[in-house]
Amino acid sequence: MTYNVIYDGNCNLCVTLVQLLESLDSGKMFEYAPMQNExxxxxxxxxPKDCEMGMILIDADAPQRRWQGSDAAEEIGRLLPIGIIFVEAxxxxxxVKWAGDRIYEQIRDNRYTLFGKRTATYQSGYPISCSSQGTCSD
Structure with missing residues (x-):
């Protein structure tokens, strides 16, 4: 199974978390695209308005299955080895879920102030491929 992660490629915190996920997964389960990639x-x-609500996780095999914001973060955690134990707890x-959602919203809405903004958009070494989208005709 492959999942597509849409993240803010200009946010220092977002990029750091994507890089951590890249190091844990090495592109086996997750592929990435910055929300700046129109x-x-x-x-x-x-x-772009959809992206204002936070990161987006898309099931590449069933693109109608999507999670956003803190729900996307939880689903990513659930998909990682032994992550389900922590997410279910x-x-x-x-x-705790309610509080976590509010904290996510505050960080999302103030991410550049809290963590800074990159001068260049981060491009993952594991980009979303055409095959995972089923829409490329190259």
Whole structure:
């Protein structure tokens, strides 16, 4: 299974987390595109306005299955080896999911102030491929 991660390629925190995920996964399960890549966004029917709600995770085998924001972060965690244990514990604790969602929103909305903005958009070494989108005709 492959999942497509749409992230903010100008956000220092976002890029650091993508780089961590790249090092853990080495492109086996996740492929990436910055939300600044309008061509990729249009292939998925994603608008820049959609990206304002945070990172997006797309199931490449069933592109209608999507997660966004803190739900995307949780799903990525769930997909990682032994990650499901932590995600299920997090979701099971009363009020923690709600608090996590609010914290995600605050970080999302203030990410450049809190963590800085890159001078150049980060391009992953594991870009979303045409085969995972099924829409390329190259």
């Amino acid at each position: 061509e990729t966004l249009s292939r998925f029917g994603i608008t 997090y979701r099971a604790l009363p009020g």
